Amino acid sequence: MMKNRPYIIDNVKTEVGEVPVVATKWNRRDRLDTLKVRWSIGRMKYRIIPGIYAVGAPDKSSRVFVSANFKLSFDHLRKGLAGQDAWILVLDTKGINVWCAAGKGTFSTKEVVRRIRIHHLAQVVDHKKIILPQLSATGVAAHEVKKMTGFSVIYGPIKAGDIKAFLEAGLKATESMRLVTFPTVERLKLIPVDIFYAKYYMLAVPAIFLLLSGFTFGKYSIDLAFSSGWKTTINLLTGYFAGCIITPALLPWIPFRRFSWKGLTIGWLAAILLAFWGMLGTNMPEIISWFLMIGGLSSFMAMNFTGSSTFTSLSGVQKEMKTALPLQISMVSLGLAGWIITKFIVI
């Protein structure tokens, strides 16, 4: 057990039994785990066992911080508590981070109440205050928790890194601590999730294109499939990455509010470059077909980034999708049909 939980450094006796003490510094293993989680390698395996944990040497008057059982959420909290003596109450959010779990209903009033009760929090501390991350408010009704358990919910800052300042200010968060931002670094961190959106299609689709490239006027040549087919792989990947890497990275600097338009813009800019390098083919129908496919693909992938963004509303995304999705599907299907036709018909 301890072998898989290197962040536990000790145990402390309390009225409710032994409680694990956790480190406030990340070791090499934690950093490696973080990297793996970001790149979706066994991401869902990194769950923290729900329950009470200690930081430093807490007593009955120490603060209680509530967290999700997603490893990154927990890691950021314990790092943010460096130098403090505090308790952490970890909920069972099914391994999902605070904000998403609150949206999905696993970081909920019910779960907070349940954990306070089954872990006998009232016996661990002699005060009636718990500190929750602000972004959990989507799923937790503070007044309901108070009604059901007697514990007052105080919403702490969004980032665990601000906890020290929050405590020093007497449990007050400044306005900037309460605002969610979306700087370049944060956007870049979220890109890997979308890269794996297509999963095995990323290999299957280029492979089919590679095979189809062997056709000219309906005759097949396996040599041609390999000598010119690699271009189709580059074109497809360009469309895909234009939407899921370049657009998110440059997000605030690309005109248009709709993510689908942003993606189309970047996709077509990339297609223009590819056309100059002769990657899109030699005849006009083929080039146009590629523009349609690359544009549609990039636009769709960019639209998907609304899921990672921190400011898009459900109503807004629904409005955007109503026009964008049919357009993207038409572009890709028309482009695909056009491209296949050029392989079988003399132009």
Place this chain on the structure above:
Amino acid sequence: MNAFVYLPDVVTLELNVDKCNGCRMCTIVCPHAVFEIENKKAVIRSKNLCMECGACAMNCPEQAITVKSGVGCAAGILNGLLKGTEPTCDCNSSGGNCC
């Protein structure tokens, strides 16, 4: 000033000022500073910044705020369309990756 504003005039957020008791909870939980307090009552300062996360409505003890909250996520909406449900990013069942 803000490059991170999404589509204008679509947000479903509503505030009934008559019900407001001035507890400030909405100003605390909102991650986009949509609310402010004027004369001891909440007012909506910038509706277009709202991302419909629902934290304000959830934490309003007087139920003065309504908003149709949900995931502002294209994949989630598509997921819902395919399954015939509300927009959902619930991908636990497949055991795959999730936000």
